[in-house]
Amino acid sequence: MKPGLAIGGVLAGVALIAALVSLVWTPYDVTVLTIAEKLQPPSAAHWLGTDHFGRDIAAMLMVGARTSLAVALVAVGIGMGLGVPLGLLAAARPGWADELTMRGNDLIFAFPSLVIAILITAVFGPSAINAIIAIGIFNIPVFARVTRGGAMSLWTLDYIRAAQVAGKGRARISAEHILPNIANLLIVQGTIQFSLGILAEAGLSYVGLGAQPPLPSWGRMLADAQTMVTLAPHVAIVPGLAIVATVLGLNLLGDGLRDALDPRLRRAR
Amino acid sequence: MARYLLKRLLSLVVSLLAASLVIFAVIEVIPGDPAAFMLGMNAAPDTVEALRDALGLNVSLPMRYLGWLGGMLTGDFGISYTYKVPVADLVADRLLISLPLAGLALLLSTAVAMPIGLLAAARRGRPADYMVMGGTQLGIAVPNFWFAMLLVLAFALHWRVFPAGGFPGWGDPLAALRALTLPAVALALPQAAILARVLRSALIETLGQDYIRTARAKGLSGAQALTRHALRNAMIPVLTILGMQFSFLLAGAIIIENVFYIPGLGRLIFQAITQRDLIVVESVVMILVFAVILVTFLTDIAYAAVDPRLRVRG
Numbered sequence: 001m002k003p004g005l006a007i008g009g010v011l012a013g014v015a016l017i018a019a020l021v022s023l024v025w026t027p028y029d030v031t032v033l034t035i036a037e038k039l040q041p042p043s044a045a046h047w048l049g050t051d052h053f054g055r056d057i058a059a060m061l062m063v064g065a066r067t068s069l070a071v072a073l074v075a076v077g078i079g080m081g082l083g084v085p086l087g088l089l090a091a092a093r094p095g096w097a098d099e100l101t102m103r104g105n106d107l108i109f110a111f112p113s114l115v116i117a118i119l120i121t122a123v124f125g126p127s128a129i130n131a132i133i134a135i136g137i138f139n140i141p142v143f144a145r146v147t148r149g150g151a152m153s154l155w156t157l158d159y160i161r162a163a164q165v166a167g168k169g170r171a172r173i174s175a176e177h178i179l180p181n182i183a184n185l186l187i188v189q190g191t192i193q194f195s196l197g198i199l200a201e202a203g204l205s206y207v208g209l210g211a212q213p214p215l216p217s218w219g220r221m222l223a224d225a226q227t228m229v230t231l232a233p234h235v236a237i238v239p240g241l242a243i244v245a246t247v248l249g250l251n252l253l254g255d256g257l258r259d260a261l262d263p264r265l266r267r268a269r
Numbered sequence: 270m271a272r273y274l275l276k277r278l279l280s281l282v283v284s285l286l287a288a289s290l291v292i293f294a295v296i297e298v299i300p301g302d303p304a305a306f307m308l309g310m311n312a313a314p315d316t317v318e319a320l321r322d323a324l325g326l327n328v329s330l331p332m333r334y335l336g337w338l339g340g341m342l343t344g345d346f347g348i349s350y351t352y353k354v355p356v357a358d359l360v361a362d363r364l365l366i367s368l369p370l371a372g373l374a375l376l377l378s379t380a381v382a383m384p385i386g387l388l389a390a391a392r393r394g395r396p397a398d399y400m401v402m403g404g405t406q407l408g409i410a411v412p413n414f415w416f417a418m419l420l421v422l423a424f425a426l427h428w429r430v431f432p433a434g435g436f437p438g439w440g441d442p443l444a445a446l447r448a449l450t451l452p453a454v455a456l457a458l459p460q461a462a463i464l465a466r467v468l469r470s471a472l473i474e475t476l477g478q479d480y481i482r483t484a485r486a487k488g489l490s491g492a493q494a495l496t497r498h499a500l501r502n503a504m505i506p507v508l509t510i511l512g513m514q515f516s517f518l519l520a521g522a523i524i525i526e527n528v529f530y531i532p533g534l535g536r537l538i539f540q541a542i543t544q545r546d547l548i549v550v551e552s553v554v555m556i557l558v559f560a561v562i563l564v565t566f567l568t569d570i571a572y573a574a575v576d577p578r579l580r581v582r583g
Contacts, residue, residue, distance in 0.1 A: 107287050110562045114520040115554055119295045122542050122550040123306075195410075202412050203524050207539060222415055226528065229422055236422070240415035248410035 005256025011249025015242070019065040028056035030063050030216055039232040049234045052224060057235065060216045061242050067128060067217040068246070071210070072197030074132045076190050079139020084186065086140070087147025088178060091155060092170040101148070105141035113138035113200050117209045128217070131210035135200045139193050146189045150182035184261040191254035195247045202243050218243050273573055281566045288558045289341075293334050296551040302326070307350055307545045320350070324548070337551075346552040351544045356552045359537060364556070366436060367526070367533035370449050371518040374456035378514065381461040386468030391495055393473055401465065408462025413521050417455035417528040424451060434530040452529050456521045460514050467510045471503035478502070504575050512568030516561040 027047075034054035042049045048057040090101040111119075117134035124130060151174070154160060163173050204210035205219030213220065218239045225236035300306040304320040321327055324347075325336060340346065346356035389401035425433035431451050437444045475481065476499050484494040523535030530536075534553060541549035 103283075106565075107284060107291070110284060110288050110558050110565070111291075112516050112520040112557075112561065114523060115557050118538060118542065118550065119292065119554055122545075122547060123295060123300050199410075199412055203414060206412075206414055207524055207527055207535075209542075219412075222412075222418065223527075226418060229418060230426055233422060236415075236418050240412065240418070243412050243415065244407070244410045247412075248407060251406060251410060 002256050002259060004252045005260065008249045008252025008254075008256055011245050012253050013249075015065050015069065015246040015249065018062045019069045022059075022062035022066050026056075026059035026062050028059045030055050030059050031214060039228060039235065041232065041234060048238050049232070051221070051235050052228055057221075057238055060221060061218070061239065063216045064218045064221060064239065065242070065246070067205075067211050067215060068198050068201050068243075071128055071132050071135065071201040072194050075135035075139055075197045075200075076193050078132070078136030079143045079193060080186065080190060083140040083143025084147045084179075087144040087149075088151055088174040090144065090148045091151030091178070092174050098148075101144060105144050108137060108141045111138070114203065114209075117204050121209045126209050126212055128205075128211040128215065131201055131204045134204065134209075135197050138200075139197070142193060143186070143189060146185055147182060150185045151178045154178050154181055188254055188258045188261065191250055191257060195250035195254065198243065198247055198250070270573065274570070277566060277569050281562065284562050284565075285559065288562065289338060289555060290334070292551060292555055292558065293337060296547050296554075297333065298330065300547070303547050307547055309545070323348075324350075341552075341555065347548045349541075349546055349549050351541070351546045351549075356549055359549065360534070360552060360556060363532065363534045363537045365439065366449075366531060367519070367522050367535065370452055370456070370525075370531070370533065371515065371522045373449055373453040374460070374518050374522070375511070375515060377453055377457035378461040378464055378518075379511070381457065382464035382468060385461070386465040386472065387495065387500070389465065389469040390472035390476065390499075391492065393476075398469075401469070405462035405466050408459050409466075411459055413455050413459050414524050414528050416458065417452060417525050420451045420455055421528065434528075436529075436531045436533075448529075448531070452522070452525045452531065455528070456518055456525055460518060460521075464507070464510055464514065468503060468507050471506040472499050475499040475502040501575075505572060508568055508571050508575065512564050512571075515564045519557060519560060 032055075034050075037046075037050050037054035038052050040046055040050045040054075046056050046058070048061065051057055051060065086101050086104075090098040113134045116137050117130060120130045120134055154177070160173060160177060163177055168176070201210055201217070202219035202222070205217040206223045207219075208223070211217035211220055221239040222236060225232075225239070229236045297303055302317070302321070304317050304324055304326055305312065308317055308320060325333060328336070337347075344357050346360065348354065349356050349359055352359060385401055385405075389398045392398045421433050424430045432448050434448075436448050439445050472495065476495070481494050481498055484498050485491070489497070522533065523538065525531075526533045526535035527539070534557075538550060538553045540546075541553070
């Protein structure tokens, strides 16, 4: 196994475990404010120190991991759930269906996820759900493109022709023969979009368009830390490191998976 | 080339119309009555009615859409509900900060990425390549607004080389550039990491082509073949990424402005959201989307200029 894949797996795994453990246990209760203990540097009692409300930063990070991972994961689900069928359709029906899907894709591409989030928030108000929808919508054309590209190259192959001759319809061929053969591509792209989603969620909640207090999120922690950066630099540094480690881990995992799943790339190296 | 240009121009117009329809639908149709929405729950009925009149809401939806579209074509974006001034004036002032910021970051990111990508491709598989690949992998993972906070901590609060925030205006260009330096660096570095990786892999792909072997065979050195032949052919994927990066940079600028308290488009739109000033939100979003679509259009044109094959295929 390549070292990148192992490092990536460990980093992403730590974030995932932290998020899961936070469901049943955190070192301190993040809903209890202890102002007397505010902005303490890392110590034996609080490994990563405390924030401006005296909340334990390690506990906040664990609950924040839950928010970040959940938002990014559901956004990938939305992107895959809608993008993959659209991409399959576009590849199976060259002509108007392809044209229509691709033009629709281009239209969504013109709306960066921040702009979608701004639009949704202006009308419905800020929430973690809006962040999910904004990032999810942005993911749709990404998956549609990857799916279409992978599927188009398969449609010219002999075994697909054979399946057509045997009387299978285009929808059935897409589901039974095309989809399993582009699963690799989708897994790799899914990992990439997952890491991009975490970055996007952090950005959105940093500017107040994502998770709202009291729900802890990494971006929100950084926004709160901004005014206290001179008093207690650790409140600004620690959540950022958590984001970097998680995103780095997912990217390494994605690269490693691509190399492991695609034999052609292995030879090219 | 003329036919290609015409086709692209047509799709530019169609994209803009489609995008404007989406924005209009979200901002003016979904809330039901925008006037009631903007005034909140406790507004008196006659106040709402007055605002409906002022906003021109008593006209049918299609007419309102056409009026909005026609207004934008003549530079009339309506009057901001909270600022009581034309939105066009508000936005123009802010654009003069946000656009130079995004442009500066794009320049910086290209200037950093080009030599790094070339170096990594030329030294493929050697220590320099591994260092570049490791460094860029880290660069991609860093959120730009957090990086901005670290820059403030180091270069504004600790060493005091650059201001920690604010914008003095373009009256003093040097001071203005100084104020934009840290934000531009924070925006540029993560994008430079992506660009350098794309350039490296595009170069490595072209380096395997026959014409590179021919170039080497006729006596060019490796460096000459790289800069004269490989680089030109590697420009297509690089241009794609540059086009996409512009929209990331513009979005990034909006976020970064919050770190530095810079009064750009970002500050304007977030204030507009909290004050429910839908007119401002609608206009700013339309301008952002317009910028992204325009850059995509320009990227397509640039492709055709770089690659004659695309012109023929149309």
